């Protein structure tokens with residue numbers, strides 16, 4: 001009951017003091033707002049780049065073209081050999097084949113091609129398995145895209161494989177660029193959060209410095225250290241929450257608008273943006289948590305200085 | 310056992326200044342004691358060590374059975390609740406009324422509202438400020454502000470009231486009024502230790518007087534002994 005009354009009073013005092021020290025609170029809140037906007041932007045950017053990389057990595061497929069005179073039984077052997085390679089993972093089994101390694105015999109390919117155009121249907125309809133110029137293929141998705149060229153070479157070594165094709169060069173470049181961007185953006189987000197912490201801590205420190213007298217009096221009348229700190233910690237919390245309001249609004253509306261404007265993808269439909277829901281809500285949650293935690297720690301630290309003897 | 314015992318206390322500040330040398334002093338419960346001495350002789354340092362604003366470099370200070378030097382930082386508040394402190398510059402919060410300033414000391418302890426009200430009104434009555442409870446400090450005279458500060462210091466019923474030049478900013482008449490308040494508090498059983506430069510007050514009240522010089526007790530006059538000595 002007693003500690004509840006003290007807590008109650010602390011919370012009440014924190015709210016009061018946010019308004020009483022209005023100009024300083026405004027300074028803290030604006031500082032928090034600006035840095036949190038930047039933090040939010042960089043988190044969203046970073047996560048999207050991450051997402052691009054994932055999408056590309058998941059979708060890059062190498063195609064092994066098999067020798068034209070190959071027998072269907074041999075295809076199974078090649079298939080099994082590919083599965084033993086290091087960079088290949090089976091994944092789920094779909095129609096008795098692994099999802100990451102899918103054979104397509106030439107008749108299936110022909111049929112697909114014929115379905116797509118009448119001209120092709122007329123030309124190709126005559127061919128049987130022997131005379132078709134189309135090759136049997138095995139489509140392969142690898143675990144690590146950076147080892148794609150090595151794996152492609154290994155597959156080419158297998159007896160009965162004619163040639164392996166994939167977006168050699170460009171894919172690797174694109175992915176490695178994204179990997180660099182991702183690394184940079186992660187570092188940037190961490191750096192920004194630290195900078196934010198310092199900025200907020202400093203602003204709050206100034207707020208508290210102007211209230212040394214209050215702390216001195218609290219100490220004098222026998223308030224325990226935790227009781228002196230609590231109102232300031234709550235105050236930091238309130239300032240952090242206030243400072244995250246505008247960044248959250250900007251994140252939600254800004255991201256949704258950009259997403260709709262770009263139709264959900266950048267440059268090619270392959271590079272998809274993360275859909276706004278629930279993404280923006282997670283971002284908002286992250287922002288408010290960063291604001292609260294940084295605000296609390298900043299003010300807790302700032303008061304501690306005045307509690308030592 | 311005396312309420313306050315100071316044994317071989319020495320205080321050297323981080324700057325290298327030694328403010329107190331090998332000081333010994335006993336103060337009994339209910340006593341009213343003045344500490345006098347020229348500027349910089351260590352008066353404030355001595356009383357700061359009593360309420361643990363400073364720690365003695367060596368020696369021992371016992372206040373109400375507590376070894377002050379050994380109290381951990383986190384526990385200092387327990388000592389502070391037994392000691393009221395009043396300064397020359399009142400140290401009131403300007404945005405709180407007289408009543409709120411006094412109540413502040415009890416809110417910090419988590420007392421219920423009704424109890425706070427009863428205690429605050431009683432103590433404001435004692436210092437003669439019952440009718441100014443709703444005034445803000447900048448609407449009060451210096452003497453009145455000091456009464457608020459005294460009320461705040463004693464509202465919690467401390468055993469000891471420490472005053473560092475409480476009349477330093479007040480004219481002689483107002484100073485005497487403050488002294489009457491302090492005497493009344495002393496008569497209710499509170500031990501009072503008061504640092505002052507005001508020799509007229511010291512002579513008039515005829516209490517125990519401790520004279521410090523360069524961090525040492527050079528004279529300890531019993532109540533009524535102090536006459537017209539030169540400082």
Ligand SMILES: Nc1ncnc2c1ncn2[C@@H]1O[C@H](COP(=O)(O)OP(=O)(O)OP(=O)(O)O)[C@@H](O)[C@H]1O
Pocket residue numbers: 322323324326327328346347348349350351352353354355
């Ligand atoms: N926080 C401190 N750090 C370093 N030195 C200090 C500190 N406080 C006081 N001193 C030094 O200790 C000595 C005693 O100071 P103190 O304040 O106790 O004197 P005083 O008797 O109260 O003087 P006054 O009558 O002017 O108030 C002085 O030389 C002063 O400069």
Ligand SMILES: [Mg+2]
Pocket residue numbers: 352353354473
């Ligand atoms: Mg002094």
